[in-house]
Amino acid sequence: MDVAKMGFDPLFLNALHDLLDFSDEPGQSSHHAPSRAYLRDAKAMAATPADVVEYPNSYQFTIDMPGLKSDQIKVKVEDGQLVVSGERKRESEKVKEGKFVRMERRLGKYLKKFELPETADTDKISAAYQDGVLSVTVEKKPPPEPKKAKTIEIHVA
Numbered sequence: 001m002d003v004a005k006m007g008f009d010p011l012f013l014n015a016l017h018d019l020l021d022f023s024d025e026p027g028q029s030s031h032h033a034p035s036r037a038y039l040r041d042a043k044a045m046a047a048t049p050a051d052v053v054e055y056p057n058s059y060q061f062t063i064d065m066p067g068l069k070s071d072q073i074k075v076k077v078e079d080g081q082l083v084v085s086g087e088r089k090r091e092s093e094k095v096k097e098g099k100f101v102r103m104e105r106r107l108g109k110y111l112k113k114f115e116l117p118e119t120a121d122t123d124k125i126s127a128a129y130q131d132g133v134l135s136v137t138v139e140k141k142p143p144p145e146p147k148k149a150k151t152i153e154i155h156v157a
Helices: 010-020 036-047
Strands: 050-054 058-064 073-078 081-088 108-115 120-130 133-140
Touching: 036 108, 050 108, 058 081, 058 108, 073 120, 073 133, 081 133
Parallel strands: none
Antiparallel strands: 050 058, 058 133, 073 081, 081 108, 120 133
C-alpha cells in the first residue's frame, strides 16, 4: 500500500523513523539513517546561537549558553575545529511538593563547532563566561616576516 495515497508524507515518515531509531552504534541502524547521537548534535548546534567577529589580531566567538554554570561548559580544539559544548539538565530537586504547570526554559545539550582558519593560534585561546554568555578569544598568528631580497655577487671570468 502506498503511504502517500494515505495522506502521509514519505519525508515525514522517514524523519519519524530516524527519531525512533534508538541505535547509537555504527552498523546497528536499521537502515542508512544517521544515528540518534548525530541527530542530537545537529539539533543542539542549530539551537545554540553564536556570533563570530574577526579583529585584526584575533577572532571573537560569542555563544549564548543560558542556565549553565561555568563548570558545565567545555571548550576544546580538535581536528582544526573549536568545539564548545555543555548540557543543562532538569533540576528536579527544586520542585519537591509541586508539579510543573509550564516548562519553557531550554534543557538539553548546547553545542557549537567552528572551523578555525590557518591564521588561528590554537595555543593562545582564552574563554570567559558571564551572565549566560560565553566569550572565546582565539589569537591570530603573527604574519610571516617578508623575506629580504638576497643580492648575488657576479664573478667575472
